[in-house]
Amino acid sequence: MDKKADISISVIKRLPRYYRFLLHLKENGIVRISSKELADKMGLTASQIRHDFNCFGGFGQQGYGYNVPELYGKIGEILGVSTERKTIVIGAGNLGKAVCNKISATNSGFKIIGIFDKNEAICGNMIKGIPVRSIDYIENFCIDNKPVCAVVCIPSNDMKELTDILIKLGINSFWNFSNYDIAMAHPEVFVENVHLTDSLMTLGYLTAENPKNSMED
Numbered sequence: 001m002d003k004k005a006d007i008s009i010s011v012i013k014r015l016p017r018y019y020r021f022l023l024h025l026k027e028n029g030i031v032r033i034s035s036k037e038l039a040d041k042m043g044l045t046a047s048q049i050r051h052d053f054n055c056f057g058g059f060g061q062q063g064y065g066y067n068v069p070e071l072y073g074k075i076g077e078i079l080g081v082s083t084e085r086k087t088i089v090i091g092a093g094n095l096g097k098a099v100c101n102k103i104s105a106t107n108s109g110f111k112i113i114g115i116f117d118k119n120e121a122i123c124g125n126m127i128k129g130i131p132v133r134s135i136d137y138i139e140n141f142c143i144d145n146k147p148v149c150a151v152v153c154i155p156s157n158d159m160k161e162l163t164d165i166l167i168k169l170g171i172n173s174f175w176n177f178s179n180y181d182i183a184m185a186h187p188e189v190f191v192e193n194v195h196l197t198d199s200l201m202t203l204g205y206l207t208a209e210n211p212k213n214s215m216e217d
Helices: 009-027 035-042 045-055 068-079 094-105 135-146 156-169 194-208
Strands: 087-091 110-115 132-135 149-152 173-176 190-192
Touching: 009 035, 009 045, 009 068, 035 045, 087 094, 087 135, 094 110, 094 149, 110 135, 132 135, 135 156, 149 156
Parallel strands: 087 110, 087 149, 110 132, 149 173, 173 190
Antiparallel strands: none
């Protein structure tokens, strides 16, 4: 059995944060760091960091710690940042444009090759040098260009039929900004959900629980 299949999602979700912190250290000329020093900077424990890294074989040396540039490169390899996964974006409104700009500015391993929208008024506009195409052309585009990832920035009521089509066309991973539960309908694909309202409501709960934030008459 592949050992990576046993790695918990919580460990995987910490990898981008390690990558970000290590980049900061690398840019500041820090070459070596211990698990304790890294833990102190990140608000974690040294044992948790060692456990996380051991899931991928371990990267430190006894008595030395971690080589920062080397560890940064290794985690980048694990995250696949040097690959170019062909990606399409569906929805070219304000959210879609912001997401396109973020992907283009981030070394994430995803390359946008197509952007689609059903609003004919914005079809033909350019985002990061890529034309917004009508959603009517998405099937032919996918057949010709074979993207593997879709970023979805459209209302949930448009999602069911669209995701069924995209999966049949070879899309196997989704960055989902809608409230439609893709994983429930298609457990065979990879989905990372971004529920902005849920996140805001979580912040609302935490804020409400803080006595300092209670309203006074």
